[in-house]
Amino acid sequence: MKRATRVAGWLYDRAGIAPLHRFIREHKIPPGVGRTRKGWFYVFGPALLFVFLLQVVTGTALALHYIPSPVHAWDSLQHLNAEVAWGGFVRGLHFFGASAMVVLVFAHMARVFLTGSYKYPRELNWISGVVLLYLVMAMAFTGQLLRWDEDGVSTVAVAASIAARTPVLGEPLRELILRGDSIGGGTLTAFYALHVIVLPLLIFAVIGIHIYLVLRNGVSEPPEAGRPVDPRTYRSWYRKHRTEGGSTYWPDAAGREMIFVAVVYTIIFVSALVFGPQGPGPPPDPAALEAIPDPDWFFLWYYSLIWYKPPVLDELVLLWLPLLLVPVLLALPVAFGAGERAPSRRPWAVFLVAGSFTIWLTLTAVGMRPYWVPDFETRPPDAAVVAEAPPDARLGSQVFFQRGCQYCHAVLGSGGSYGPDLTRTALRLPPEEITVRIIMGIGNMPAYQGVLSTQEIEVMLAYLRWAAEAAETDGIGGR
Numbered sequence: 001m002k003r004a005t006r007v008a009g010w011l012y013d014r015a016g017i018a019p020l021h022r023f024i025r026e027h028k029i030p031p032g033v034g035r036t037r038k039g040w041f042y043v044f045g046p047a048l049l050f051v052f053l054l055q056v057v058t059g060t061a062l063a064l065h066y067i068p069s070p071v072h073a074w075d076s077l078q079h080l081n082a083e084v085a086w087g088g089f090v091r092g093l094h095f096f097g098a099s100a101m102v103v104l105v106f107a108h109m110a111r112v113f114l115t116g117s118y119k120y121p122r123e124l125n126w127i128s129g130v131v132l133l134y135l136v137m138a139m140a141f142t143g144q145l146l147r148w149d150e151d152g153v154s155t156v157a158v159a160a161s162i163a164a165r166t167p168v169l170g171e172p173l174r175e176l177i178l179r180g181d182s183i184g185g186g187t188l189t190a191f192y193a194l195h196v197i198v199l200p201l202l203i204f205a206v207i208g209i210h211i212y213l214v215l216r217n218g219v220s221e222p223p224e225a226g227r228p229v230d231p232r233t234y235r236s237w238y239r240k241h242r243t244e245g246g247s248t249y250w251p252d253a254a255g256r257e258m259i260f261v262a263v264v265y266t267i268i269f270v271s272a273l274v275f276g277p278q279g280p281g282p283p284p285d286p287a288a289l290e291a292i293p294d295p296d297w298f299f300l301w302y303y304s305l306i307w308y309k310p311p312v313l314d315e316l317v318l319l320w321l322p323l324l325l326v327p328v329l330l331a332l333p334v335a336f337g338a339g340e341r342a343p344s345r346r347p348w349a350v351f352l353v354a355g356s357f358t359i360w361l362t363l364t365a366v367g368m369r370p371y372w373v374p375d376f377e378t379r380p381p382d383a384a385v386v387a388e389a390p391p392d393a394r395l396g397s398q399v400f401f402q403r404g405c406q407y408c409h410a411v412l413g414s415g416g417s418y419g420p421d422l423t424r425t426a427l428r429l430p431p432e433e434i435t436v437r438i439i440m441g442i443g444n445m446p447a448y449q450g451v452l453s454t455q456e457i458e459v460m461l462a463y464l465r466w467a468a469e470a471a472e473t474d475g476i477g478g479r
């Protein structure tokens with residue numbers, strides 16, 4: 001015991017841990033952040049820090065085995081999954097840790113926004129937080145490509161083609177993302193460097209600034225309706241408020257933060273144990289007709305938006321929305337730096353958060369439904385139904401199935417719904433027009449020129465014609 005005290009004393013003296021230790025114990029927090037129910041809203045930020053540390057540890061462990069080259073990346077992950085002790089588990093931790101970071105970063109942001117904590121004097125806390133938000137999303141995005149499977153590669157391919165639409169800078173931007181004309185070794189190396197060196201260093205630096213600012217300006221007190229922020233008096237009022245009714249960071253706030261961190265860690269560890277690592281999925285296929293990404297869940301909402309928006313909104317959704325979001329987020333604390341903080345006095349703020357969350361949830365749910373991507377699980381049309389068709393139409397139904405049309409199109413009630421239901425198309429379009437659409441492709445429909453023989457198209461036309469008539473007379477399937 002005595003020796004322990006001596007070692008501690010030595011460390012206190014040489015490393016100056018005493019002030020830090022005292023600081024944590026004595027740092028004042030305003031009333032309401034300590035042991036009240038409202039204090040629970042303040043745990044997301046600290047939890048982010050701890051999950052980030054978990055990501056650093058698991059990420060470092062993974063980097064020891066991962067090979068960042070298109071030829072070896074996928075195999076090295078399989079190797080990690082199957083042969084390295086705890087490899088799959090650590091990959092699971094890293095994936096669910098990433099998921100937790102995305103959830104927490106938005107929860108933290110929503111809390112800060114709802115309690116108006118971005119207002120004077122904490123504008124820079126918010127701005128550094130926005131930078132962290134983008135850095136975290138950039139980590140999630142670059143990490144996805146490192147898996148080097150079909151989904152990761154096509155997700156980045158789509159992102160690059162979106163970036164290419166930026167006015168003036170489009171093409172250079174695309175080449176900057178891909179480090180060349182198309183996704184390849186250069187892209188992977190660049191994403192790897194970003195993911196393991198550049199972005200983590202930036203995150204460390206900005207977290208440092210962010211925490212410094214929290215300490216300098218103090219934790220925001222829980223808002224109260226009718227107590228607006230007035231920049232002229234706020235600081236002196238806050239100091240008094242904190243001294244009079246406040247408590248200390250340790251153990252009041254720190255204690256519950258530890259509880260929350262333990263809960264988050266438990267969820268991550270259990271998820272990694274139960275669900276294991278994420279992928280890698282099938283390796284990328286350069287010959288794939290059409291790259292249809294199935295991104296990690298944190299980007300699903302955006303890709304749902306891409307596929308579902310009407311074409312006239314292309315520019316708006318793909319370009320202006322993400323571009324304008326940055327200045328809007330950065331300008332927020334400057335534009336609304338004073339005034340009421342309480343959510344009850346800022347209904348539009350509550351509405352904005354609730355609205356964004358609902359839209360996000362809807363888009364994610366829509367993205368998770370199999371039909372927004374081709375449905376590779378569809379079965380051939382019901383044999384009993386097709387049995388009544390004339391021979392060429394029956395043959396057509398087989399071609400339709402073998403050629404994968406039913407991944408995207410339903411006919412007579414079976415098939416995916418990525419593309420329109422084709423049951424009654426033959427009533428609406430003459431055969432030549434249908435042929436043109438199949439050969440040339442249209443919108444998100446791939447072109448089949450040179451893929452299908454004339455004969456195959458003929459029998460499919462017969463099939464569609466028969467299906468339309470059958471649907472009309474028997475009222476089965478279709479719209």
Ligand code: HEC
Nearest residue numbers: 403404405408418419420425434437438442443444445446
């Ligand atoms: C990757 C998914 C996908 C596959 C596979 C696919 N299609 Fe399509 N198809 C679409 C989409 C999406 C549209 C709607 C395009 C648009 O209007 O923007 C479409 C449109 C069509 C249309 C026009 C429908 C109309 O009402 O205008 C026809 C006909 C058609 N497809 C036939 C086929 C045939 C035949 C095959 C198989 C050789 C096939 N498609 C394979 C996605 C697909």
